[in-house]
Amino acid sequence: xxxxxxxxxxxxxxxxxxxxxxxxxxxxxxxxxxxxxxxxxxxxxxxxxxxxxxxxxxxxxxxxxxxxxxxxxxxxxxxxxxxxxxxxxxxxxxxxxxxxxxxxxxxxxxxxxxxxxxxxxxxxxxxxxxxxxxxxxxxxxxxxxxxxxxxxxxxxxxxxxxxxxxxxxxxxxxxxxxxxxxxxxxxxxxxxxxxxxxxxxxxxxxxxxx
Amino acid sequence: xxxxxxxxxxxxxxxxxxxxxxxxxxxxxxxxxxxxxxxxxxxxxxxxxxxxxxxxxxxxxxxxxxxxxxxxxxxxxxxxxxxxxxxxxxxxxxxxxxxxxxxxxxxxxxxxxxxxxxxxxxxxxxxxxxxxxxxxxxxxxxxxxxxxxxxxxxxxxxxxxxxxxxxxxxxxxxxxxxxxxxxxxxxxxxxxxxxxxxxxxxxxxxxxxx
Numbered sequence: 001x002x003x004x005x006x007x008x009x010x011x012x013x014x015x016x017x018x019x020x021x022x023x024x025x026x027x028x029x030x031x032x033x034x035x036x037x038x039x040x041x042x043x044x045x046x047x048x049x050x051x052x053x054x055x056x057x058x059x060x061x062x063x064x065x066x067x068x069x070x071x072x073x074x075x076x077x078x079x080x081x082x083x084x085x086x087x088x089x090x091x092x093x094x095x096x097x098x099x100x101x102x103x104x105x106x107x108x109x110x111x112x113x114x115x116x117x118x119x120x121x122x123x124x125x126x127x128x129x130x131x132x133x134x135x136x137x138x139x140x141x142x143x144x145x146x147x148x149x150x151x152x153x154x155x156x157x158x159x160x161x162x163x164x165x166x167x168x169x170x171x172x173x174x175x176x177x178x179x180x181x182x183x184x185x186x187x188x189x190x191x192x193x194x195x196x197x198x199x200x201x202x203x204x205x206x207x208x209x210x
Numbered sequence: 211x212x213x214x215x216x217x218x219x220x221x222x223x224x225x226x227x228x229x230x231x232x233x234x235x236x237x238x239x240x241x242x243x244x245x246x247x248x249x250x251x252x253x254x255x256x257x258x259x260x261x262x263x264x265x266x267x268x269x270x271x272x273x274x275x276x277x278x279x280x281x282x283x284x285x286x287x288x289x290x291x292x293x294x295x296x297x298x299x300x301x302x303x304x305x306x307x308x309x310x311x312x313x314x315x316x317x318x319x320x321x322x323x324x325x326x327x328x329x330x331x332x333x334x335x336x337x338x339x340x341x342x343x344x345x346x347x348x349x350x351x352x353x354x355x356x357x358x359x360x361x362x363x364x365x366x367x368x369x370x371x372x373x374x375x376x377x378x379x380x381x382x383x384x385x386x387x388x389x390x391x392x393x394x395x396x397x398x399x400x401x402x403x404x405x406x407x408x409x410x411x412x413x414x415x416x417x418x419x420x
Contacts, residue, residue, distance in 0.1 A: 123409060149417040156413050159409075165400060176408070181397055184390055187387065190370070201343075206341050207363045
């Protein structure tokens with residue numbers, strides 16, 4: 001069976017509980033690792049280079065882009081954020097299933113460079129639930145709510161580009177399903193061509209030897 | 211989430227334990243149904259029409275072929291065997307995940323007619339284990355063993371055409387993995403386009419209403 005790790009891209013509506021879900025997966029199961037992003041923003045108190053982020057200067061980051069060292073990158077509020085390919089590939093080669101929480105633009109960039117990555121879009125059980133989460137407890141301004149709902153419309157555009165959707169309803173069940181979806185991909189025949197060929201060759205040798 | 215059942219094709223080397231695996235799946239989990247084949251062979255003692263097989267005359271069977279009523283069919287030792295489309299589709303529409311144990315020629319015919327079917331090839335942990343199962347306890351003639359090994363070589367030809375491989379080592383673990391592979395496919399975004407579109411429409415309506 002496939003021993004190389006699988007890169008899993010997690011996207012989903014804001015407020016749908018992606019972070020909690022990924023945290024649950026990491027706590028409950030072995031064999032997973034979180035991707036660590038590179039960024040040009042300044043470290044906040046307590047943030048450690050190589051743990052929370054790889055902190056880089058703008059020049060360093062642009063060199064990484066130029067050298068194709070990033071699986072994806074984007075700029076927000078004058079800072080770069082990106083996913084270092086070497087870090088992810090190192091983890092995958094160690095057999096870790098790497099989890100990467102990211103938005104659709106990044107997901108598209110990664111699928112282009114690593115089509116074997118598995119992508120999962122986290123969904124609310126229904127739109128009403130999502131609305132409640134976005135509208136909150138009525139303490140937000142109309143402007144904030146409006147912005148969130150507009151963002152949700154944008155986020156909903158490319159859902160079918162993802163390999164899977166996962167409804168986040170009961171957390172413990174969702175964590176287990178997320179785990180099962182990722183693990184099932186280890187059984188994908190495309191990920192096991194070496195093993196398949198080995199068995200085929202061995203069977204041929206036996207057959208000729210008898 | 212997708213409520214329509216999934217048709218799962220199970221193939222694998224003779225002697226690898228496909229039958230036991232499928233039986234374990236049926237015993238341990240709800241929501242599965244076995245496909246029932248049509249055949250022109252005579253019923254054996256205790257076999258019930260519509261349970262073990264749909265027993266048909268040669269004329270009836272050939273009419274089913276002509277009318278496109280079979281997902282696949284083949285002839286062995288002067289008898290036809292085939293998979294009735296209506297029976298399978300009825301089960302799928304009832305939300306049952308239908309299991310069909312079949313050889314590669316049949317698997318190919320089905321994938322052509324129902325590309326959304328999931329196909330799984332059951333593998334031994336290694337070729338040595340397979341060899342032991344095929345060679346048996348030394349009570350078989352060399353001719354029988356030779357025939358089995360040649361068949362195994364043939365069976366090994368098209369493994370990578372299957373969506374998944376599953377190593378049948380520890381039975382209880384294999385049954386659980388089989389279940390997880392099939393269930394993960396319910397999260398396939400292609401199987402949930404209706405749900406995706408519904409959420410997208412609802413979110414749009416909220417956004418415009420605020």
